[in-house]
Amino acid sequence: MSVAPSFQANAHPVDPFGIIAPQLAALDAFMKAQAAQFEPEIRDMAGYCLEASGKRLRPALVFFSGWEFGGRVDESLVRAAAVVEMVHLATLVHDDIMDRAELRRGRLTASRKFGPDAAVLLGDALFSQALHIASQFPTAEVCRLVSASTRRVCSGEIMQTLRRRDFNVTLADYRRMIDLKTAELFRTSCYLGAMLSHQTSGFADAADKFGHHLGIAYQIYDDLVDFVGEEKNIGKTLGTDLATGKLTLPLMLLLDRIPVDERARLIADMREGHSPGLATSQQRMHQLGIGAAVVQSINDELSIALESILPFSSAPAAPLLKELASLLSRQVASLPTSVVSPA
Template sequence: MQIQEVFSRYASELKRVEEEMEAHLRSEVSVIPEIVNHLLGSGGKRFRPLLVLATADLFGYRGTRCYTLSAVIEFIHTASLFHDDVIDKAETRRGKVSANNIWGNAATVLVGDYLYSKAYQLMAKDGTMEIIQLISNTSNVMSEGEVFQLIKCGEANLSEEEYRKIIEKKTSILISAACALGGHLGGAGTERIEALKQFGLRLGSAFQITDDTLDYVASQDEFGKEIGKDLGEGKMTLPLIYTLKRCTPEERKFIEEALAERKAKEIPVAEILALISRYGGIADALRSAEILIDEGRAFLDGMPEGPAKEALLAISEYVLKRNL
């Protein structure tokens, strides 16, 4: 199964998710849906809701709770993007001017808070304690990841272990929760829900590693953000971590000084990209992502065979190949 077939299989369900999100974003404060729809309507693929739908389908779930809980996951994800853009002073998001550059930091942060509170309101209405605990724990870990990344920003000595800790907390944990949600809805049982969590953790880490790699190699039109943006923000990602391990002391000093002075003068993106290419940082980062995907697929062994499992395997393959 190809990724296009996956989206076709769940097209009607994803439409229901969109309708669910729209229904819960109505507010008498008109700027709230205006700001939210600026981002939600800018081309996101609804990757996390797709995982909720596919994992629920894996265990034969046919109810309507999946639409509300998919909206919960997407609201939390979108809220985190709003907060990220304020922290990073981002100018663009998905190829459009970022919300914080149009409405300002205060409004953007508050609308992010609104989305978080809306997600919890919907969870409370759903009323399943296991799901409330899952999402509550997930949101808490995501916040830890944001703070950890903030204090490590610009540190050229960030280890690969610390990097993986950041991406697991910031990105992987929500993708893991999306997979576990489908298992809960389908009554998969404790062991299989845990397997789905582990599948999602590895899928999410591979997703972030490829995303970080695309920061160096994709075209801006495809990727939706300025190439080299992570460098400009002082974010240490896996291709750069691998490069710093292998380059000469002089080259390391050059990169460290560029990161330290990034706020005072333009970062030499082309020169750093050349070093990353020379030392195989991109290729090795992608190999790391591939290993994670292979580990994740192993957690699907013994899961019910059929189109839903094929869809999850196709999503795994898509993560490795998107826009490269």
């Protein structure tokens, strides 16, 4: 396989989200209006979730992949972006219940605010509304793609839930879970944007592959942040993977590299619902070079993502997708060097 072009930060980085500001504003208006579509009894609850505007990565991928010269706001792309974002919000509601998370995007999680029982059903309602919007496209292809992706995302979440505190999870198992739970919706977002905007022949498949590998890179980054990030900067509860015994790449590498007796103690503690705490884990990760190894895995995925769209450099969407990969690279580079740099 040929080597992909460098994804290091440009000397004068461009904010890709600033470029699609009109599209994101249209998306926000559409999402807020969706609250009125829910039954009056749960309208405020749905609105609470729909107003939680985070990075909007998946909608942004729809807009980037569907970008045309001139950057007009396309209603079909706005609706497609709303569909994937609503599916994503539903998964977050369910994730936070299972992780017992307190914060999401700087606010109380739906589970913390409304209780876990109501939050489960609220997540289901968001899923249903997303598919309802998808069914209103003139082509059944959108609904087919989104419904299949929703099933795969839920399958990945189920796999991960069933294997909590299962310390026999392999790297292949981990890759399969993040393929489903995260990369799937990234992939679908990119494909939908390119398909609905009728981009150059073959670009939709290239964008699909780009989204897939970007999604893997992003999930590995998110798993690393759970260990090394700062809660006040990230805006969500951190350390949940360690506390709930969810095997992610950082934890798997930690277990693989520590002495046998230390590994046995750590596994026993996590099986009983205890953990050594973030500070201790961060120290061991640095000593064993785990953060640096995880960063390399992220960079490898970004390289493959960029290579997939290299033949379409002249497509109007390509520069924005490249800049998004560069943005993630810069975020990785900004992580605490005391943890992610080689020991």
